[in-house]
Amino acid sequence: METQLSNGPTCNNTSNGPSTISNNCSSPVESGSIEDSKTNLIVNYLPQNMTQEELKSLFGSIGEIESCKLVRDKITGQSLGYGFVNYVDPKDAEKAINTLNGLRLQTKTIKVSYARPSSASIRDANLYVSGLPKTMTQKELEQLFSQYGRIITSRILVDQVTGVSRGVGFIRFDRRVEAEEAIKGLNCQKPPGATEPITVKFANNPSQKTSQALLSQLYQSPNRRYPGPLAQQAQRFRPNRFSPMAIDGVTSLAGINIPGHAGTGWCIFVYNLAPDADESILWQMFGPFGAVTNVKVIRDFNTNKCKGFGFVTMTNYDEAAVAIASLNGYRLGDRVLQVSFKTNKTHKA
DNA sequence: TCAGATT
Numbered sequence: 077m078e079t080q081l082s083n084g085p086t087c088n089n090t091s092n093g094p095s096t097i098s099n100n101c102s103s104p105v106e107s108g109s110i111e112d113s114k115t116n117l118i119v120n121y122l123p124q125n126m127t128q129e130e131l132k133s134l135f136g137s138i139g140e141i142e143s144c145k146l147v148r149d150k151i152t153g154q155s156l157g158y159g160f161v162n163y164v165d166p167k168d169a170e171k172a173i174n175t176l177n178g179l180r181l182q183t184k185t186i187k188v189s190y191a192r193p194s195s196a197s198i199r200d201a202n203l204y205v206s207g208l209p210k211t212m213t214q215k216e217l218e219q220l221f222s223q224y225g226r227i228i229t230s231r232i233l234v235d236q237v238t239g240v241s242r243g244v245g246f247i248r249f250d251r252r253v254e255a256e257e258a259i260k261g262l263n264c265q266k267p268p269g270a271t272e273p274i275t276v277k278f279a280n281n282p283s284q285k286t287s288q289a290l291l292s293q294l295y296q297s298p299n300r301r302y303p304g305p306l307a308q309q310a311q312r313f314r315p316n317r318f319s320p321m322a323i324d325g326v327t328s329l330a331g332i333n334i335p336g337h338a339g340t341g342w343c344i345f346v347y348n349l350a351p352d353a354d355e356s357i358l359w360q361m362f363g364p365f366g367a368v369t370n371v372k373v374i375r376d377f378n379t380n381k382c383k384g385f386g387f388v389t390m391t392n393y394d395e396a397a398v399a400i401a402s403l404n405g406y407r408l409g410d411r412v413l414q415v416s417f418k419t420n421k422t423h424k425a
Numbered sequence: 426t427c428a429g430a431t432t
Contacts (some may be wrong), residue, residue, distance in 0.1 A: 120430055145432055160432055187430085194431050204427055228430065246427060280427060 110330050114166035115142065118191040119171065120158045122146070123182040123393075125367055128159065133370050135161040137355030138175065139168025158314075160191055175356045181363040192250070201249040204279040205260060208232070208243045209270045220246045220267055225254025246279055336417025341389040342396040343418040344404075348411045349373065351381040361403055362388045368396025387418060 119131065128146035135141060146159040163169040169190070177188035192198055208217065218230050232245040249255045255278065263276040336342045346358065358371035373386040390396040396417070404415040 116432095118430060118432090131430080143432095147430095147432060157429055158431085189430090191431065198431065202428095206426075229428095231428065233426080233428070242426060246428065248430065279429090 112190060112193060113162075114190070115164070115169045116160060116162045116191045117169055117188055118160055118361050119185060120187040120189075121177075121184045122155065122157050122159060122186060123184050123367070124155055124157060126155065126181065127140055127369075129161050130367075130369050131161065134359055135163075135172055135176065137359065137371065138163075138172045140164045176359075179356075179360060179363060181359075181368070182366055187424075197251045197253070199252065200278065201252045201255045202279040203247045203249070203255050203276055204244070205247060205274055205276050207245040207272055207274040208241065208245060209267065209272075210241045210243055212241065212267065212270075214245075216267075217245055217247070220262065221249075224249070224258035224261060225248040334411050336396065336419075341391045342393055344387060344388040344390065344396060344400060345385065345414075345418040347385045347414040348408075349382050349384055349386055349413070350382075350409060350411060352388065353382040355386075357408070358386055358388050361406070361408075362390065365390070365399035365402065367391035 117135075119135075122131065123175060123179065126146070128144060131146050132141060132144040135144065140163065142162045142164045144159070144161050147156045148154060149156060161169075161172065163172065172191070173188050176186065179186050179188075203221075205217070212232070214230055214232050217232060218227055221227060221230070226249065228248040228250055230247050233242045234240060235242055247255075247258070247260065257277050259278070262274065264273045266273050336344060344362070346361075349357075353373055355371050355373055358373065359368065362368050364372070368390050370389040371386065372388075374383045376383050377382060388399075390399065400415050400417065403413060406413045406415070
């Protein structure tokens with residue numbers, strides 16, 4: 077693989093926000109049985125505002141996608157923060173795991189792994205654990221539970237400020253029967269060395285909460301609706317930074333030149349990419365700064381090598397501006413990148 | 426003291 081990046085916004089520390097310790101364990105490459113699909117991936121910890129189209133754009137940068145689905149709440153339509161990507165070629169699925177697992181997008185670190193075959197037996201296998209000793213580590217938590225089955229994820233919630241364990245956590249097993257056995261074996265039991273017993277029970281179901289939140293919104297404040305798509309779009313657009321009268325759409329039609337503004341977001345020009353640069357490097361560089369809707373490496377038609385530049389589209393002006401300020405002059409391998417809002421200049425280089 | 430992994 078190519079150059080690894082280690083920079084990004086300084087705000088981003090842990091894998092999924094400051095309040096949790098999380099693993100991205102259960103290495104997917106080694107976990108599949110011979111029966112499992114080698115093309116279908118599950119993608120977890122997606123940013124809340126990421127759309128299915130953006131998911132497809134991100135994973136489509138690796139190879140041809142057979143299908144792609146962002147899972148949403150049935151009632152609210154809100155993203156549940158995970159989705160599925162099914163590639164045509166198993167090699168591309170493997171490549172996606174190798175290149176995109178652990179990619180930072182906004183405040184999240186996405187997890188990419190093979191999807192298990194869907195079945196009833198793997199549902200409702202998630203446990204909520206409380207009363208844990210504050211000193212217990214995630215590894216110790218897993219050790220305690222692993223005797224009951226294969227752990228898919230584990231987590232200990234921590235205080236946002238101090239980073240100290242809150243004594244509660246989650247264990248997701250591969251199968252529900254394993255979770256049931258763990259409750260039987262560990263609920264009301266004292267872990268080794270602990271003075272108090274722990275509580276182990278099934279965790280709340282995820283989609284219930286968002287549905288409830290929506291319903292209470294509807295019933296409690298009927299006059300305070302969420303802003304509709306138009307209002308949201310108007311908020312995203314920041315014309316007064318350049319022109320006091322510009323309005324999204326109108327400016328484009330009127331031919332007023334706003335640097336970088338491409339109608340659907342802010343287009344950023346990235347110059348001095350290496351010939352072997354690919355889309356994933358652009359996702360890696362810009363993803364941590366905010367909502368990226370698209371990336372594109374410009375390649376020579378015949379050689380398929382990068383012509384030295386590419387483009388990145390970001391939804392929000394402020395995030396784009398910070399990304400540009402941070403990445404302009406960034407050293408990628410032996411090259412120093414030039415990063416700016418796209419202009420209408422013709423770039424010949 | 427419940428984050429967000431099975432379409």
